[in-house]
Amino acid sequence: MSRYDFTSVEAKWQKYWEEHQTFKTDVWDFSKPKFYALDMFPYPSGVGLHAGHPEGYTATDIVSRMKRMQGYNVLHPMGYDSFGLPAEQYAVNTGNHPNGFTQENIKTFSKQLKELGFDYDWSKMVATSDPEFYKWTQWIFKQLYKDGYAKYIDMPVNWCEELGTVLSNDEVIDGKSERGGFPVVRKNMKQWVIDQPAFAEKLLEGLDEIDWPESTKAIQRNWIGKSTGVEVEFDIVGGGKFSIFTTCIETIYGITFMVLAPDGAVTESLLDRVKNREEVEAYIAETKKKNDMDRTELNKTKSGCELKGVTCINPVNGKEVRMFIGDFVLASYGTGAVMAVPSHDQRDFEYAIAHNIDMIQVIDGKDGHIDVSEAAMEKTEYLGKGYKLINSEEFTGLTVEEAKEAITQKLEKMGRAKRTVNYHFREWIFARQRYWGEPVPVVHCEDGTIHALDDEELPLILPELDDYKGKNGKAPLENAAEWKKYDKNGIKGTRETSTMPGSAGSSWYYFRYIDPHNDKEFANQELLKHWMPVDLYIGGPEHAVGHLIYSRIWNRYLYDKGLAPTKEPFKKLVHQGMILGENGIKMGKRFPEFVVNPSDIVRDYGADTLRLYEMFMGPLEVSKPWSKNGVEGAKRFIQRVWNFFTEAENLTDDNDGALTKVYHQTVKKVTGDFEKLAFNTAISQMMIFVNEVYKNGKCPKEYAEGLIKMLSCITPHMGEEIWSIMGHDDTIAYESWPAYDEELCKEDTIEIVVQVNGKVKAKLNIAVDADKDSVMEMAMSEEKVRESIDGKTIIKQIYVPNKLVNIVAK
Template sequence: MKYDHKAVEKKWQDAWEKAGVFHAENNSKKPKYFALIEFPYPSGQGLHVGHPRPYTALDIIARKRRLQGYNVLYPIGWDAFGLPTENYAIKNHVHPAEVTKKNVARFKEQIKSLGISFDWSREINTTDPSYYKWTQWIFLQLFKHGLAYKKETNVNWCTGCKCVLANEEVVEGVCERCGNPVIHKVKSQWMLKITDYAQKLIDGLDGVDYPERVKAQQKNWIGRSEGAEVGFQTSAGDELTVYTTRPDTLFGATYMVISPEHPYIEKWKDRLSNIDEIRDYQTKAARKSEFERAEIAKDKTGVKLEGVTATNPVNGKTIPIFISDYVLMTYGTGAIMAVPAHDTRDWDFAKKFGLPIIEVVKGGNVEKEAYTDCASGTMVNSGFLNGLSVEEAKEKIKSYMEEKNFGHRKINYKLRDWVFARQRYWGEPIPIVHCDKCGYVPLPEDQLPLRLPEVESYEPTDDGESPLSKMTDWVNTTCPKCGGPAKRETDTMPQWAGSSWYYLRYTDPHNDKALASKEAMDYWLPVDWYNGGMEHTTLHLLYSRFWHKFLYDIGVVPTSEPYAKRTSHGMILGENGEKMSKSRGNVVNPDDVVDEYGADTLRLYEMFIGDFEKAAPWSTASMKGCRRFVERYFALQDIVVPGDSIRPEMEIPFNRTIKKVSEDIENLKFNTAIAAMMSLLNETAQSGSITREEMRIFTLLMNPFSPHVTEEVWANLHYNGKMACQQEWPSYDESKCKAASVEIAVQVNGKVRAHLTLDADVSKEDALASAKANDRVNSFLQGKKIIKEIYVPGKLVNLVAKQ
């Protein structure tokens, strides 16, 4: 019987959707299971074969859960706002909404062809006003609780996209989207105070099932440190505050450095005799990215402030102040105390500018070494701290500075507030107006959604403002508070806005009274299993956890964390081992694979290609092996014989395979689960027949991986009136998962000399005795003395012998 995937796959995709078998139930008494993927950005290029990998993996989980009796929510939607669509619209003179509509239709067609069991009745789109109404509503709650604010700030400016980027969107000094250089610019920006949630974001990681590398990345990005804020008096009369994790080294501070953007430069400009030199340096620093500025190995540059000095508060010494681009305004206070004996960058700077270097932690000759590691050791040249350990000195100096009122203990975080504005058109309008009398005023909630107006041009303006700023009829409005003239905010939200809460909308996607009902969220939350890319660990994953925790704090959601479990997948690379891209010419279109080999083959191959959590190169040749497996399974129908049980000789292979596949799915070991089914098929085929019960079990094991062919077989064999996807997951008998006998290799001095077939539960003593009694083994032991006996249960005996 030949398998025709083109006839079979479309038939079952239509049947599933018509019957609504993958639609999650409302008000169900079944246990719930919420499986989630990162919803896709619908680009014009469509899917490549890397996209289906995570979709298929979670589909296998979702299908297995349904077979286990769960009410499963496995939804899909579109993260459709953003720059790529807008840039395409600009280039081709077409509205972004039309581009989005076309791209979504293309993606939807491709995804449906793969047989992914998404609940299409809950499809969402971030560009739909009925969706972004609630994105705007969440922003208003953040604003009302003081977590959304506007301020002049130094921002990352993408020279290509012509908009502001968050730190997380800058990779090695360039924009992660367009690859153009990112410079620094001072701009009035909407910000979200994610820093208020820094500790909660760290603490919450203790109660979730995330890979350790994901937890580590989030903790490192948040960057919690314990130290002190120390005030240095200046000759200008102002106190210059620094944050340091090492207040014990204060006696070694021989100069200070402030960021080129530090506001004191403006305050002190009339005192500074070299202000022109300072201005020139500021201009050059603004052209550099934070990545370039923070690079440890780069040559240190700077300018001494001529006219203002500081005083070290522990010894009263006058020390110079410099500006240098290796100090960032976005970390700490934008100023540092420099201890060159014990910091690489400070050492390099001090050597270049001829500044004093004072060792304060005994541990090396600072005149010969680049610097001295001061994580441990004994304090020297430090007055009342001399002789103390580093940890003792830290506590004593903190108490001293608090007693003398020039500093205090402080916990600091590297995490910066989230820049939450883009000077572009294709994004959610920010529902705020500015009134000269009332300041920034929120739009009344009953006026949401604030819709995007139609514009003639989507081009960024020459002054870097949003295209909306030119829409005077839309911009000019009245103040909701006083009724006077006001102007709408013309910046739009970043793409991360809509993706920060989309999982909540899936629970109740058609609700027009709330982002989702309390009942729906109480039932479905938290997400049980969420899979996504590692590249989003410090972007989307962090942002959505922040929004969720805020919504929890104001009583909107019932859980403190959005996702109970998070896993990540590796990329599928091109056949040349490089990341798939049009420029490299190595993109594989899934449409071509589905057309030639079928969706089931593609699904199997994507799961069989290697460790799910690691990158793997594509191989068209290997695809053929998975197609042969599908065909061999389909052909089993030809040898089905009556029988409502597993034959005695097949009990162990079947029970072992059920257990193996069941466990491997839970551990994302899809490749070994498929290998186990391939092995079972081989054993079954060798027996020459398969009972109806055996075929039933095999079909259900295969169903999550290859749903179309298994539905066809299920229907052909007339098991019952329901589909295969509506059955129960097979169970196994643990006592029948162990082989009655095992084959044990026997080595003499590390070389295999014989194979023995012994009872599966054979003891060490009996295994060794059987090995020594074997004639072939004995021939290699003649005249030798056994000095060591090794037994690996059920696998190996190794006898080490000498003359």
């Protein structure tokens, strides 16, 4: 019995796989069914892998290995989302080009991934910062621009002075940049944006067609935020007008004030007319320091400022209405104005209390009294379906449903309203004042027009700079004086100096893996038709309203142009849970003693132990604390398998049937559990089988080989080595997946409970599908059952086949 030398075995098989290109996929082989497995590719940081990375990667690896054995042509690639802030900051701090830093990190990351034994096809590797790749990111952007989806507009943005760039909403957390934690303020700038709302309906429809977690679908639906309602126009006394959008037009007679966005065009147009201009301008200045999240979801203060001396007219009754500005109203969302009905809306109610504003009840509740007590602040709600209107002129007495239609029709006849659909979804800000990103392939011409570069001019490659830091709010590429100049074919102008966001390349990279070296198109159309969509995609839930939305938009855009074969890029999506420290808290700087470096585990225990342990910790989707004892347990199981299955005398060509049932049950469960990504229960079943093998003392060689095939998906190095010791010359990776017989999986006996008056008194082992008479005879012979019915009359005997007996006695 020898100790399993994981160090030499793992090095041996990693070298074998690389030299033989074991996992290289012939994407043109259409003779087999395809299986495309994908991990959310990482940013190649200098820190390298952390303990959470191997979890999701191992899951896709296991399924890929099984599918390959089942006869699928498997594509399982890996690459790097290699544009981004860390490399940018390195360049700023050192004066060195970020590409060298990035390439070193890619080498480190790739080395670590190979040490973990993943079955990646490294010939398909992509990096978003490679000009061969970002040529096509620029090309797709150019198509979006030509079709009117990429726009150059003046708009309020999240500006981070420290980073010198604009940030998207998902890059801002609690008013600070996601990376670095620097302050972020609102600022008007000319920006490149992608028109996300144009895709809103298609994205909503697509959610019904994909196998994704319902929680993620709900997040996306809420983020898109579809609302069907009415847009109503209001006149401002003294001149001017504005519109509001509402889904509750039936409450229009209850308006007692209006709220405008402080940084909106309507507010700006009224500054000369307000009597408290100094107060209003101070409030506007404070608002501009806040980002959208602070102003909406995080707004708890109900802050605001009245526009004194300015009122508007409610079109349904001609009454004057006070006007306020409030930071919870965004200029970039909807019309930049909201109507306020404090008697029937919680936020409006609290705002009215805070600012001493009148209320008018227009929907009949239990009584006509408006409760303004502190308790009411927690419970005021809209009175909707089934209730009737009051204080609403000719509409009084109508139900809410009747009034909604009748009031809309009245306003339409007045030319004051139109039915419309609104979305919470806003434009995707698609420009960063950074260096390390894809150059936007356009020229701002001297005549004020914008010229998109010809295809022959792509990729537009980043120039090297002496200084990689932008100055005074300008992009670093402003420092590239010669590169900026453009004079070609009669077109003169200046190149765009903003770069694309880090999410640009990741919005379409799943296409490029299929055909990564094509210099004629982003991917061959015939290959795309065969390989798309991705069959299994695993990654974190934190990307729900970032990457996962953006990639769906780019895919759908290319689908509509006939350049992508499927409406959705990812057929099945799974989110892995977080690996926590041993203290049950997220690993990080706060508790450095609980941070686990996977390289340390590989060094001390082996890659197979790490893989087995992370899959055995619990369900893939839930967060789980790290346990050193658990790692030790995984190592012991691997040694146990090694001890038995590498000894030839333990394996036999004879089959006495002792292990037949448990073997077939194991193959069935492992196959089903791998398909469901229930790896922890699959491992448990293999452990049960190994226990039975040890009890039996011998194992038919066929069963031993079947176990090693299944186990090799989780512990591939040991699997290959044992397979070789068993006398096989070729890799186990392309062996056929073990089969099971459903009939041989069935149990001969089953345990059932015996109850007397609903209380369990005994348990019986009975033959499967035994008849009632024989089961009742066995039940009545049990001592505790006899004691329970002694002296009583049996009223009823109930037998639920293969489940329970219940004797009712009085």
